[in-house]
Amino acid sequence: MQLSDKKATLSFSDGSPSVEFPVYQGTVGPDVVDIRKLYGQTGMFTYDPGFMATAACESAITYIDGDKGQLLYRGYPIDQLATNCDFLSVAYLIMNGELPSPDQKRDFDNLVTHHTLVHEQMHTFLQGFRRDAHPMAVLTGLVGALSAFYHDSTDITNPRHREVSAIRLIAKLPTLVAMAYKHSLGQPFIYPQNDLSYTGNFLRMMFATPCDDYQVNDVVERALDRIFILHADHEQNASTSTVRLCGSSGTNPFAAIAAGVACLWGPAHGGANEACLNMLESIQAQGGVAKVGEFMEKVKDKNSGVRLMGFGHRVYKNYDPRAKLMQETCREVLGALGLENDPLFKLAMELERIALEDKYFVDRKLYPNVDFYSGIVQRAIGIPTSLFTAIFALARTVGWIAQWNEMLSDPDYKIGRPRQLYTGAAVRNVK
Structure with missing residues (x-):
């Protein structure tokens, strides 16, 4: 990473002195504010549940631009x-x-x-x-x-x-x-x-x-x-x-x-592809393609408890680039195995069509992700649903x-030690 000419200044409304932090630039993507000295200078931590705005490391391996897909x-x-x-x-x-x-x-x-x-x-x-x-x-x-x-x-x-x-x-x-x-x-x-x-x-x-x-x-x-x-x-x-x-x-x-x-x-991580295929099979058991519209209406009802699996992604705010490749692969496999009329694939295509046309899903950018089609491919190959996440682990081991x-x-690596915002009882004595 490269030190930027910019500096980040943190000021306080209670009159405490402002503090300044260096800003670093990566090859692409957002700049980062180096807050390693924050606690020493202010006695404060940052609060970022889920680490949505925290760069925990420097890496040269993989880069995702969620807005560009x-x-x-x-x-x-x-x-x-x-x-x-x-x-x-x-x-x-x-x-x-x-x-x-x-x-x-x-x-x-x-x-x-x-x-x-x-x-x-x-x-x-x-x-x-x-x-x-x-x-x-x-x-x-x-x-x-x-x-x-x-x-x-x-x-x-x-x-x-x-x-x-x-x-x-x-x-x-x-x-x-x-x-x-x-x-x-x-x-x-x-x-x-x-x-x-x-x-x-x-x-x-x-x-x-x-x-x-x-x-x-x-x-x-x-x-x-x-x-x-x-x-x-x-x-x-x-x-x-x-x-x-x-x-x-x-x-x-x-x-x-x-x-x-x-x-x-x-199920919120690697188990998503298993959950997605279970969803498709559940819709199929209830009536197949004819029931897709009814299912999607339930998804839009927050009180129904029905979730749409295989759509949307925590990082990709546009189309998951892996999903497009997976859809092509799905067609190739089903064609090679003589399964072009596979009912789950037709059901999946109808789900995708509605999601891409319905304003509710478009506004929320709930586009298909890689899990949506990978389950259909693995099922066609003969891999049981329960093994999907193990296949994922096999591949992800490289990363x-x-x-x-x-x-x-990294010469600067240290044992990980996240901090917390403590909200429990203050000091008290046993009586």
Whole structure:
């Protein structure tokens, strides 16, 4: 960041002396007021519930302009990356700052591929979970347990250890998600196959059985790869902030990422795509497209308790750029699988049509977000609804690792310690 010529002055109505703070500029986006000395100079804290106006860190990874509907990974627009690159190329970019050369791409792909296998005792550990446990409960435990199985790379002060842990996490998450799915079905685990792509390997581990191998469909593989790209990072969201805050204590990377997985589980965050598909299926059960208009009227009634899932976004005040790509992908997958007349897709299109035409939704800028179509795509592929958030976690691990590593590389990083506005009882004595 660059120090601006501007200064910010804070004045008080009670006659207390004004204080001046430096202003810093990023490459793009709003300037920031450096208030690190606020408490020392005034004895006050700032109050910002939800951190809506607080820059908690300096980062060079991802940038979002919510008003323009823009998402950049290392400066590259998301639509260009999703159209022209595969997931591991984007992972390399997010982790290293530049897209890989052909040689770097080959070496990185090979490195990840040869770390996809997990310790055999992880299978035994998995057996301790109930088969009907939610996949995110299982995944949180499995990721946390990696620190017990791969404790040879948990020294966060060692750059080589951090690199090895990063590769292990990116490589093993597809294996762990597939293992959690197979465990829920009572099916044998399918080992990784090194001659397949990252995404193709995941699909095979998910859907093959010892008696019936799985042939990867190119359209399906590309669609899921695009889903991974679209979810790879998203600035300082709740789970990423959780990883940074957890990691700031000096804990090992597997514990920090497990914290991110747990945070992502929430329905207001990564669980939104699961909630969106549940909403579509509920409307379908009540009468399908014919009931969409009635449903949307209930949404507009604040007293109905009915919520419209998959529309609007806390950051994007315009159209979510990922949603446009996801809609295209949805059409491609349904066409390739002969599901063009899928009733949920038709229902989703009608929901979107009304939302884009109805003044109530237009005025509130409730446009479809990435979760709206990704659930339909995953359902068409054969991924169960309960696994959607685990797929999200698989993709977002790349961003979490890059953000965690960036934080540790910052010479000014400190353990996170938010402050509070205390409203409890004042000092009192026990009688």
